[in-house]
Amino acid sequence: MGVNSLYKTLWRKLTASLVFAVTLFFFTPQVLWAQGAAAPKGDATAGKTLFQNNCASCHTPLTKLIGPPLQGAEGKVPGGMDEVYKWVHNSSAVLASGNKYFNDLYNEYGKVNMTHFPQLSDKDIDDIFAYVDNFVAPGSAPTASGAPSGQAAPGSSSNSLVFGILTLVLAILVLILVQVNSNLRKLANDKEGVENPKPIPFYRRKRNIFMLVIILFFIGGYLLVDGATTIGYSKNYQPRQPIFFSHKVHAGINQINCLYCHAGAEKSRYAMIPSPNICMNCHRVIDHYTGPAIHDDGGKLVDGTAQIQKLYEYVGWNDQTKKYDKPGHPIEWVQIHNLPDFVYFNHSQHVKVGQIQCQTCHGPIATENEVYQYATLGMGWCINCHRTTKVQFTSNGYYTIFTKYEKELKMHQIDSVTVEMQGGTDCNKCHY
Amino acid sequence: MKNLYQMKRINIIVILFVTAGSLLLLSACHTRKYHEPKDIYMPDMEYSRAYDAYTENPVFADNQTSRLPVSGTVQRGAMLPYHIPESDSGYAYSGTVANPLHVDDSILKEGKRLFDIYCAICHGEKLDGDGPLYKGGSGPFIAAPANFIAGPTSTLPEGTIFYVATYGLRNMGSYASQVNQHQRWMIVSYIKSVERSKGISTPEKEDSTLHSLETAYLSTLKGGAATGGMGSK
Numbered sequence: 202m203g204v205n206s207l208y209k210t211l212w213r214k215l216t217a218s219l220v221f222a223v224t225l226f227f228f229t230p231q232v233l234w235a236q237g238a239a240a241p242k243g244d245a246t247a248g249k250t251l252f253q254n255n256c257a258s259c260h261t262p263l264t265k266l267i268g269p270p271l272q273g274a275e276g277k278v279p280g281g282m283d284e285v286y287k288w289v290h291n292s293s294a295v296l297a298s299g300n301k302y303f304n305d306l307y308n309e310y311g312k313v314n315m316t317h318f319p320q321l322s323d324k325d326i327d328d329i330f331a332y333v334d335n336f337v338a339p340g341s342a343p344t345a346s347g348a349p350s351g352q353a354a355p356g357s358s359s360n361s362l363v364f365g366i367l368t369l370v371l372a373i374l375v376l377i378l379v380q381v382n383s384n385l386r387k388l389a390n391d392k393e394g395v396e397n398p399k400p401i402p403f404y405r406r407k408r409n410i411f412m413l414v415i416i417l418f419f420i421g422g423y424l425l426v427d428g429a430t431t432i433g434y435s436k437n438y439q440p441r442q443p444i445f446f447s448h449k450v451h452a453g454i455n456q457i458n459c460l461y462c463h464a465g466a467e468k469s470r471y472a473m474i475p476s477p478n479i480c481m482n483c484h485r486v487i488d489h490y491t492g493p494a495i496h497d498d499g500g501k502l503v504d505g506t507a508q509i510q511k512l513y514e515y516v517g518w519n520d521q522t523k524k525y526d527k528p529g530h531p532i533e534w535v536q537i538h539n540l541p542d543f544v545y546f547n548h549s550q551h552v553k554v555g556q557i558q559c560q561t562c563h564g565p566i567a568t569e570n571e572v573y574q575y576a577t578l579g580m581g582w583c584i585n586c587h588r589t590t591k592v593q594f595t596s597n598g599y600y601t602i603f604t605k606y607e608k609e610l611k612m613h614q615i616d617s618v619t620v621e622m623q624g625g626t627d628c629n630k631c632h633y
Numbered sequence: 634m635k636n637l638y639q640m641k642r643i644n645i646i647v648i649l650f651v652t653a654g655s656l657l658l659l660s661a662c663h664t665r666k667y668h669e670p671k672d673i674y675m676p677d678m679e680y681s682r683a684y685d686a687y688t689e690n691p692v693f694a695d696n697q698t699s700r701l702p703v704s705g706t707v708q709r710g711a712m713l714p715y716h717i718p719e720s721d722s723g724y725a726y727s728g729t730v731a732n733p734l735h736v737d738d739s740i741l742k743e744g745k746r747l748f749d750i751y752c753a754i755c756h757g758e759k760l761d762g763d764g765p766l767y768k769g770g771s772g773p774f775i776a777a778p779a780n781f782i783a784g785p786t787s788t789l790p791e792g793t794i795f796y797v798a799t800y801g802l803r804n805m806g807s808y809a810s811q812v813n814q815h816q817r818w819m820i821v822s823y824i825k826s827v828e829r830s831k832g833i834s835t836p837e838k839e840d841s842t843l844h845s846l847e848t849a850y851l852s853t854l855k856g857g858a859a860t861g862g863m864g865s866k
Contacts, residue, residue, distance in 0.1 A: 254777075254780070258776055258804065259776070267803050415652075437664060439667065455754075455765060456754070456765045461751055478807065479811060498666060542681040
């Protein structure tokens with residue numbers, strides 16, 4: 202009895218102290234941290250708006266941009282917040298006064314003058330630092346969220362496995378039924394005293410051979426016609442590229458218009474493989490990948506940040522100094538779509554005049570991580586489209602020359618004009 | 634052996650099913666993607682023998698077939714090259730350049746289309762500096778893009794916006810390779826028309842300020858800062 206109660210008190214004390222310790226462990230650092238961070242005693246919510254309107258073009262809380270990261274930056278300034286206020290209000294004056302700390306910083310960041318902000322009050326600057334110092338990077342660890350989209354790629358292969366197993370089961374079932382059927386017939390024949398025919402192996406039965414010949418005839422015919430009509434077609438060609446550039450990430454998730462990079466599509470014969478300066482419009486700032494996990498068509502995880510680093514290597518961009526101070530070399534992209542030399546094709550004619558969507562010929566690009574050739578690019582494919590596509594006849598200055606059709610449209614003799622009616626299937630339209 | 638007409642119905646069904654099944658399987662193979670180029674029947678017709686836009690070219694030192702326009706030449710129908718080189722004094726002076734376009738509705742419509750393609754991705758379709766890449770600071774592009782309808786950028790003169798689109802500024806790159814001069818002026822016209830519709834006016838600089846800006850700009854030109862600025866942009 203005595204031992205039991207002693208045990209109970211001990212247990213109670215132990216639990217209580219444990220709870221206390223755990224509480225201390227979990228709450229103390231946060232309280233301490235919050236106190237330490239709130240040193241400039243500003244209003245972080247007001248600071249956020251001020252920061253985004255005034256500072257965020259050149260500074261971020263955590264990473265180098267045009268200027269240094271701002272988290273804790275005010276603590277490094279000798280002279281404290283008063284010097285910071287002076288600097289923000291008129292940076293040139295501080296530099297001219299010979300302040301060593303700011304002059305060193307100025308030289309370190311490529312001698313870029315900081316804009317003067319005389320309109321920001323000391324309180325505003327406190328608010329900004331209150332926001333910046335409490336800033337936590339949203340969704341760190343970019344590769345951690347690999348699970349959700351990772352299931353997509355193996356899903357399709359397991360589907361075909363299920364179908365394969367089903368087919369096999371059905372085939373075995375058919376075999377068993379056939380066997381049962383023949384056995385039953387044999388038994389029935391025996392009972393009725395009918396003589397069983399001499400068993401012939403199935404591959405020597407004339408009926409089976411005949412059926413096989415017919416089947417092979419059809420398959421052979423299909424293969425012959427298909428092979429002969431698609432000579433030189435490269436549909437589904439999906440070469441490996443030097444940089445794993447995902448159209449899904451750029452055109453899909455981030456909604457960048459096709460023409461942003463392929464600006465030539467409405468100006469020239471070529472859609473334009475974007476020159477790397479266009480990549481660097483965004484990637485001088487975006488130096489790591491934070492979106493959902495990327496998989497190649499084999500289901501393998503692709504490291505987005507490594508691809509951006511590859512781009513930096515090609516263009517000679519130094520991510521530390523934020524300058525092009527390394528030797529660069531051209532990116533040798535592998536051409537996917539190739540038309541023979543004897544066919545003329547012009548992108549601007551289709552995109553600008555014809556108002557054809559990119560996806561009509563290139564497929565659902567904005568959903569693809571790896572691009573492949575979507576259309577056959579065969580002549581039949583071209584001609585089919587030219588026969589059925591109705592041109593925007595009335596609202597298009599290019600077609601005023603076709604006065605006959607204009608008249609007929611007005612008289613309601615025809616309701617639309619196709620590409621073919623304008624000579625879009627003439628040989629010399631594309632072959633010259 | 635019985636002929637085809639006397640064949641049992643079951644046999645015809647079997648033939649049909651097996652043929653259809655194998656053709657389905659064969660056509661399924663056709664959708665499989667492949668990574669190495671196919672064997673081409675006539676390679677010298679399939680692949681151009683002539684140098685094409687992106688083919689390597691042994692004639693030029695940089696191995697590229699695509700060339701820049703010859704320096705000092707102007708394309709037919711194109712605007713004269715932008716004369717201000719990239720420099721601090723050039724930036725300050727750029728505001729004095731007036732928009733050469735006679736702005737009408739068709740220009741504003743095209744300007745909006747171009748803005749939505751090339752600029753809105755960062756500056757936002759509402760011109761508020763909050764495009765899909767920035768998303769109020771939660772997007773992948775962490776630097777805040779300029780806001781055209783409030784703050785200091787909203788009162789920039791047209792010429793300066795054109796200058797920035799041409800050469801880039803801070804975290805923004807040059808857009809000269811994507812939109813040509815005529816298109817850039819159309820975009821600038823559109824931005825200004827939206828600003829005007831929101832009651833934002835661009836302050837005119839006084840003549841004396843203009844004069845001092847011009848003197849400062851011209852003095853840097855004599856110093857040789859302008860070399861190579863012409864032609865390519």
